[in-house]
Amino acid sequence: MTSLSTSKDIDYRVTAENVEKAFGDNKVLRGVSFRVQSGTATTIIGPSGSGKTTLLRTLNALDRADSGVIRVDDVEIDFSTPTPKPEIRRFQSRSGFVFQSHNLFPHRTVLENVIEGPVMVQKRPRDEAVADALALLDQVGLAEKKDQYPFQLSGGQQQRVGIARALALKPKLVLFDEPTSALDPELVGEVLSVIKDLAVEGWTLVIVTHEIQFARQVSNQVLFTDQGVILEQGTPAEVIENPKEERTRQFLDRILNPL
Structure with missing residues (x-):
């Protein structure tokens, strides 16, 4: 397992290490590792089927990871081993979930x-x-x-x-699963405005979104996922403005410059 060393000077609300998840023969998450600092907003972007929603749901154990370690606030679970239901409920109690529908x-x-x-x-x-x-x-x-x-x-x-x-x-953590995807375009702004306010107020947020301009405005950290891995992560300036990976550039160009 790849270890993520945690600085004593940084308060990480979420730490995920080598998270794996499959549905039958379909391996959806492949050794995903990342951290979220307290009081920050992290957005997860990427193509459909890249594992974004599954990754989000593992943070609340709505989908239990097959292996890997996830810590949310003061509760850490190693999903490689059986976990008693009371501990799963304790883990889930640390976060609130906002669904698409x-x-x-x-x-x-x-x-x-x-x-x-x-x-x-x-x-x-x-x-x-x-x-x-x-x-x-x-x-x-x-x-x-x-x-x-x-x-x-x-x-x-x-x-x-x-x-x-x-x-x-x-909750110590608020999770949003594409919160505007089921809305008519004229209603999107009112929901994004509320989420922006929460970010300004210092809530710890992890947001799966296809709204790239919103991700640019609200994020402290952006994760770009593709084929079950985090291909690129960093600030909006790093990932959205100056992506290092060709796959990230292709995705953003298709979203930001549609034909």
């Missing part, structure tokens, strides 16, 4: 969706959860929608509720 409970109001995790999973007092949820809904611009149901909201509003729901768990 909102995944809101259709029969519950906006407020009820946001307090579900804190009350039912974290067993926090309802009054406390409601107060936090109202503050978060105000933060994402949806305080006046608290008593409405998901079907009464636009796709962008539903996604902003999904972000508030993830933040309500008070």
Whole structure:
């Protein structure tokens, strides 16, 4: 296993070492290693089928890695060995996940969706959860929608509720899986604006995105994945403006200069 030495002067919220994941004969992740500093935004870009979403899901054990070591905050798991379910739940509790397709409970109001995790999973007092949820809904611009149901909201509003729901768990890490891919183009900006605000506020974010201009603006670190490996990583200036790898250049040229 390739070891990533960690400087005592840098607080890494996420450390992944030699992460492998396959679905049957399809090897999706091939020895992936990277780190995420606390209070920074990391974006993962790359072609479809390159392993971006699977990599993100391993950080919350929604897809359990086959091998490799992942640490999120103070919980580290070696996925090469069996891990008790309580430890997996502890690992998962360190992060909040924002899905592509909102995944809101259709029969519950906006407020009820946001307090579900804190009350039912974290067993926090309802009054406390409601107060936090109202503050978060105000933060994402949806305080006046608290008593409405998901079907009464636009796709962008539903996604902003999904972000508030993830933040309500008070996670150490927030994971976004292509948060604008299911939205109409005119709704993309409102969701990206909320995520940019979170980055400015110092949340630790890992974002799978196909929005290259957004990645350029919000990222402290960009990972370019291809065929299950991180082919290139660095700052937006390094990866997006001046990529070293020909494959990265080809991908960016196709995205930024479509015919």
